[in-house]
Amino acid sequence: MKLSTLLGFSAWLSAGFCFFFAAQGKPESTEPASVYAELEKAPAKYRDKTNPLAKDKDAVPAGKVLFEEHCEECHGESALGTKKAPSLRAQEVQSAAPGSVFWILTNGVVRKGMPVWSKLPEPQRWQLVTYVQSLGPAEALENKPPAKP
Amino acid sequence: MNVSRILPCARLVSIALALLACASALKGQENPYIVAYDHNLEEPGNLEVEYFSTFGTQRDGPNFHAFWSEFEYGATAWWTTELYLDGQTTFGGSSVYTGFRWENRVRPLKNEHWINPVLYVEFEDTNGADKIMKEVEGHDVESDFLTPNAVARREQNREVELKLILSSNYKGWNFTENTLAVKNLSNEPWEFGYALGASRPLTMKGAAQKCNFCLQHFIAGVEMYGGLGDRCSFGLRNTSHYLAPGLAWNLPSGWTFRIEPTFGLNGNSHQFLLRWGASYEFSGFGQKVSQLFKGKSE
Numbered sequence: 001m002k003l004s005t006l007l008g009f010s011a012w013l014s015a016g017f018c019f020f021f022a023a024q025g026k027p028e029s030t031e032p033a034s035v036y037a038e039l040e041k042a043p044a045k046y047r048d049k050t051n052p053l054a055k056d057k058d059a060v061p062a063g064k065v066l067f068e069e070h071c072e073e074c075h076g077e078s079a080l081g082t083k084k085a086p087s088l089r090a091q092e093v094q095s096a097a098p099g100s101v102f103w104i105l106t107n108g109v110v111r112k113g114m115p116v117w118s119k120l121p122e123p124q125r126w127q128l129v130t131y132v133q134s135l136g137p138a139e140a141l142e143n144k145p146p147a148k149p
Numbered sequence: 150m151n152v153s154r155i156l157p158c159a160r161l162v163s164i165a166l167a168l169l170a171c172a173s174a175l176k177g178q179e180n181p182y183i184v185a186y187d188h189n190l191e192e193p194g195n196l197e198v199e200y201f202s203t204f205g206t207q208r209d210g211p212n213f214h215a216f217w218s219e220f221e222y223g224a225t226a227w228w229t230t231e232l233y234l235d236g237q238t239t240f241g242g243s244s245v246y247t248g249f250r251w252e253n254r255v256r257p258l259k260n261e262h263w264i265n266p267v268l269y270v271e272f273e274d275t276n277g278a279d280k281i282m283k284e285v286e287g288h289d290v291e292s293d294f295l296t297p298n299a300v301a302r303r304e305q306n307r308e309v310e311l312k313l314i315l316s317s318n319y320k321g322w323n324f325t326e327n328t329l330a331v332k333n334l335s336n337e338p339w340e341f342g343y344a345l346g347a348s349r350p351l352t353m354k355g356a357a358q359k360c361n362f363c364l365q366h367f368i369a370g371v372e373m374y375g376g377l378g379d380r381c382s383f384g385l386r387n388t389s390h391y392l393a394p395g396l397a398w399n400l401p402s403g404w405t406f407r408i409e410p411t412f413g414l415n416g417n418s419h420q421f422l423l424r425w426g427a428s429y430e431f432s433g434f435g436q437k438v439s440q441l442f443k444g445k446s447e
Contacts (some may be wrong), residue, residue: 001327012246030292058354058357060356062354062355062356062357063355065355065356065357065358065359066355068359069401070178073432073433084194084436097301106261107259107260107261109224109226110226110260111226111227111259112226113191113193113225113226114226115193115223115226116188116189116190116226116256116261117181118189118261118318119187119189119318119323119351120178121320121321121353121354122320122321122353123321123353123354123355124353124354124355124365126353127355127416144215147329
């Protein structure tokens with residue numbers, strides 16, 4: 001490979017990586033009002049869906065395993081939120097229609113950094129919804145005032 | 150050996166290893182496809198390091214083992230970028246580095262639809278000895294691989310490849326259809342190809358306990374791919390086609406293993422290819438790197 005090609009490629013790659021990492025450094029908006037408002041965008045046909053696994057005794061433990069595998073990294077332990085993603089223990093999520101939470105999982109909020117999880121089969125997404133909504137409301141770690149010294 | 154040249158490289162490698170050690174594993178849910186793409190992109194900030202290998206039979210010549218590494222990074226939730234480094238060993242011949250590829254996949258639509266388009270752009274700079282068969286295009290045929298490495302590596306191919314990926318998830322199944330157009334940047338006509346795939350996890354529900362061998366971690370599928378000629382002679386004449394059943398095993402620890410025996414469907418195709426791959430997904434890689442350049446965050 002010619003040196004000029006190699007240099008050009010390196011410059012191209014470096015510029016690209018700087019851009020990506022700059023984008024990573026800029027946190028996607030996790031302001032509760034803007035994030036939780038996404039739930040209201042769920043179409044009626046999703047919102048009105050009933051959770052087919054609501055009474056399945058395995059849905060909560062299975063949802064917990066799935067949560068730990070796919071969601072905990074961003075939403076934090078016990079779903080209390082991190083800098084990357086909001087708390088799922090907020091009242092807005094806990095009292096939302098299960099179908100709305102399912103819709104968010106299926107479609108993601110791509111422009112705000114939440115990936116699409118349609119690659120998980122529907123029953124696994126419902127198991128996740130069941131687990132998340134079984135946790136109950138709690139104050140997000142991110143919203144807690146700093147402890148006084 | 151020039152030590153002053155080696156030291157910065159060694160430093161970069163140690164930084165990269167430290168970042169990988171800091172980043173935790175996130176468990177992916179990868180389909181078994183090796184050639185076809187679906188619309189699921191890498192999670193933002195995650196880096197997936199992959200190794201793939203193809204053992205290929207060759208009529209009238211020595212068999213070969215082609216291999217490549219992929220570094221797949223989720224730049225955003227709608228954009229994944231990937232760097233490939235390719236190599237190849239021809240049995241009884243030599244082992245050669247055959248080039249690199251840089252691909253980008255962009256998801257133009259916000260929401261999930263019945264059919265989800267993804268736009269794919271790749272630049273590749275490979276030599277004629279490249280045998281990874283990451284795509285089959287134009288009039289690619291088995292006899293192209295008969296040229297000895299020493300001669301084939303002198304041929305340089307700089308190509309731009311465009312793909313339209315149309316993929317759907319329905320009741321646990323994934324169906325994907327890729328059409329591709331490749332332009333060698335020298336004065337050669339556009340070449341075309343296709344890849345089709347279908348896959349499904351072995352069970353739909355998640356297990357109530359963590360386990361490596363639960364059926365939910367296995368995804369079985371099949372893909373078919375081949376060339377469609379070029380702008381001057383579009384069609385199936387003098388093209389090769391393959392059918393490949395495959396299995397992916399997504400371990401909760403972050404590892405994914407894939408295996409795909411591949412069968413040639415006509416006289417122009419290699420009779421048999423055995424393809425396999427291993428990958429590991431590091432979550433939060435982008436954040437670790439950005440923290441490194443910004444200093445300590447709060």
